[in-house]
Amino acid sequence: MPSLSSHSIEEAHRAMQRRWGHEAFRPGQEAVLESLLEGQDVLGVMPTGGGKSLCYQLPAVLADGFVLVVSPLIALMQDQVEALQAQGIAATFINSTLPGYKVEQRWTNAEYGQYDLVYMAPERFSTEVFQARAERLDVSLVAVDEAHCVSEWGHHFRPDYLEIPDAREHLGMPPTVALTATATPTVRQDILELLALPDAVEVVRGFDRPNITWSVFRTDQKWARLRAVVDAVPGTGIVYVPTRRDADRWQKRLDAHGVTAAGYHGGLGAETRERRQQAWIDDDVRVMVATNAFGMGIDKPDVRFVVHMAPPSSLEGYYQEAGRAGRDGEKAHAVLLYQPTDADTQTALIEASHPTAEEVRMVYDAVCSVGQVPVGSEPDGPLAVRLDAVLKTTGFSRTKVRTAVDLVDRQGAWTRLPRRKHFGLLRFSTSAREAREYADAVGNRALAKFVRTLLRTIHADAFGKWWPLDLRAVERRADLSRDRLRAGLRYLEGQGLLHWRPPGAALQVELSFPRASKLPVDDQSVQSARQRAETRLQYMLRYARSVACRRRVLRTYFGEEADQQCGACDVCLGRHQPTAITPEDEPLLRRILEQAAASVPREEWRGELSAPPHRIEELVEWLVEEDYLAVKNPLDGAVRVTEKAENWL
Template sequence: MSHSSALNVLQTVYGYDSFRSQQQEIIEDLISGQDCFVLMPTGGGKSLCYQIPALLRQGTAIVVSPLIALMQDQVSALQANGVSAAYYNSSLDAQSAEAVLAQLHSGQLDLLYVSPERLLNQSFIQRLQSLPIALFAIDEAHCISQWGHDFRPEYRQMGALREWFSAVPFIALTATADRATRQDIIDKLQFHQPKVHISSFDRPNIRYRVLEKSNPMKQLLAFLETQPNVSGIIYALSRKRVEEVAEKLKEEGFNAKAYHAGLPSEIRQKVHQQFIRDEVDIVVATVAFGMGIDKPNVRFVVHYDLPKNIEGYYQETGRAGRDGLPSEALLLFGMQDVATAKHFVENVSDEEQRRLENFKLSSMVDFAEAQTCRRNVLLNYFAEPSHKACGNCDICLDPPTLFDGKEAAQKALSCIYRMQQGFGAKQVIDVLRGMDNERIRNLNHHQLSTYGIGKEYSAQEWSSILRQLIHLGYIYQDIQNYSVLKLTELSGDVLKGKTEIQLAFPKKTLNKVTRPGKRSSSKETLLDKDRACFEELRVLRKEIAESEDKPAYQIFGDATLVEMAQKRPKTDAELLAISGVGEKKLENYGFEFLAALRAM
């Protein structure tokens, strides 16, 4: 199949003019039968990477997904675009399940979404072996890895599929995976010389902000005043906290609901449906909520408590602004959060898992305490070093005091090198500061040339300096080897004095109040003359969505309505040229939207 075939499907089925970064290469690799590993941020367009090959390769594509809600949402969205898709999971009654299997056997399905438990059932595997299979797509692939933040044992057995379907291409997709997790996924799935596609983790439309906790409810309410009448998610660590926050927001007049695993499943389902259909503005939830949310118009995500790891934080904040419009991510951070999280980690019985979770928690604390651009801290964690300030985080908007850090960096890197890149931050700091203790003497570290060369800084200051050098990509912590500090390929130029480095003096406290950014709503991108048009289109969309009993964004997303309000299409051809309007949606909704636009 040619690129033009894939582009034709993109334009006619999905209504997009051109591919986003790396989509075209991934699609072509998969169409040609190549195994692929895809790391792409939430909202980056992962689904199209296997959905388009599914339409162009012979047979049915089998998509493995961990959540029923996510399957239902994806299938509903595909059907809205005229694609033949179904799901097969425990939510179906016997009659519905038989109907789906009949469609599968008669070759009517382009895509079938299944849970890992259903897929690995021996009779289902035998059933698939008698059918033409276009490809296997394993979504949320980080669930496979013990190094990942959401390990699920049933995912671990996916590699066994290779024995039965050796000629079928596999694609594994995830939005969050560090170095160790990536390799583990590829190994466990027994990939054949896979093409590895790693997209940028940058989500420039999301503004990252951190506030030190000081009356967190008051801080939350002040933030919510800047976000009226938009969709948002507030994450809290405990069910009790979720209930308390949701109750307080309702008292304050917000359209908010609680969601956690302790609630009956019918209540959870109802809250989920109300949120995706814009009947509830704010969901206050534990991390049990969100993986199944394919809702593009979430405008903010707040973490009321410190998340346990950066992968989870990144994935959860990535639920904001999937449509590319400006969005906010606010983290409320207190040292008590760290103590609570450490208590949970210390109760993990498996020593290696405990060490891993401690490392991930420390990285999360580093992010919260960062003195450098927060986006750079995130990008570097995912091995995408960036040294350019983003201009869209609280550090960039309210910068700390900087100093020339070249000499401090050289001392630190030189010390790590002299210690043969075999020790963690505490020992490196003790050597730099010339500490006299038993461990230093036993290891003969007092005889190193770097012993005591950093006495001008306190332990806290050196800790901050090392964290900043990690964030900047000059050092990395080896997660699989007791978090020892190692030099990166960028370190050489620093040691030779070829790199200028600006570091920040650690703030004793984070600002209690960061000046809020301008309101991040979709209307921010509209001129005054187009706002009324946008609002009328939203009303029309809501009426149609309610009549069809589906989420409004499955009619058209906010970004599509913004473009309609700006360009005011008057003909079928002009409407088809709007991003997000494919032929099926033109056929279904074109008449109403064009009539409304012509009347404005």
């Protein structure tokens, strides 16, 4: 059977023209494809909107077998699959939104060669159905999308990605392409090690976005600056804000200013979010005011500006969000509005979302106590507790409690069960044969039909463990109302046929072992996670405060060579008002120059200089503008004295 390596780059180019209508490859695509066609593993780092998906979709139409795409973006899989199907490409997805019988059917179809691409969430690797079928699947290529998720230095870590090396062995070690838009050298090394791709070809392209004007404005007059951007730059834009409340507030101010705007955040219903997103894509709404819940997978090429009302938590996140501007190659603007107190907000968010080992234990104990589980005991089924009760018991923030619950899950002390509006949890107390015998023997025909429908709908795993049951699927197949369905499940539970947990509990976990008197917590990993978050924030704030060329800072951060000046960012264009300097500042200016001349690191200056940090930053900026200091390293803010400064000293 012909493999991917039996095809040439010329064939790939012709297939691209025929299927997608593109005349030429984008930067990086050809290099990725050439290596894959030679049977090599590849790590591809390409900018947001740079055409990463073509790097695995094109091989899917060339080779026999199918491409297995590992993606964390469950909410977007259906859209991606529908777009491929509209092009005549056979594609499907497999994730937790599907009932068990559909999962089984799609794997069967894949086994018999009915698909070109199968999108799959990484959590599926650990399921019995995947592991039972893996050796029979003809996978021509494994594509790992959003590959930075494998690294704890990436900006949203997904531990399920660590299952990929074992899964590749089960699949017979097909070639693998790992793709991401934002990966520093550290993250790239992590990806190669954790995905076990030691010989992979690295293709890193396009962190430079020359059509984007990068600007940072340090101001407490953010509304005036935002107004200036939307008034001066025609076209659609995105305004990113830190909180849901901010999204509502800034959207109302823009509307009052005569700018059509919509708010978008995780607190809105799915239909509302989809409706607002589509209105923005269709240009019925000019500006989307959103939290970072918005933007993943959105491919609107003509976004003319992206404004951040405050620094996000990492430079990776900022680059990804700001990079949604100007995907059509035309001029666009990425603007960050910053004031010193914004750093306090992000620091507080890190504190709220990174519990200590002792705080993790307190959350574990609180969940067990609220659920009335004594030390040494283990409940028979999932533990359903109200999150509000856990918050009240611990006194912690909602974010900190949720993070602690996830950490306990990651350590294997319990399994956090998904909470979804239409999904309950079911586990049969009998075998499948006994359940069928019950249906055959029961005198009530309607009840017998209901049991048989239930058996056709649930996954085989439901006979050994708790399984999420999609009530909508059962309603359709059994032609029952939700109330009658619930009543039927309660009746069967009373008959001893199954156990049932309806949807609605705020937090559901299944303990892996009896409640511990003192849960062992890996304190080092907990602290390391916090240190990583603090380091990422530090680099973000350095960008905001930097007196160096913005493009140079960004490209250096992602491991690229860069010119000293781009000539187009706010720093290079000299858009900032110079700091007012008085004779009283001269002693402090001299001390700054002396520290720089002695090569004292910037973080140690505060002990030597009696001035607020923001004033030191202002004076350093003035010294750079006046050619007394030059930026040596844009990432750590290191500076060196110039000949002019040496003469003055």
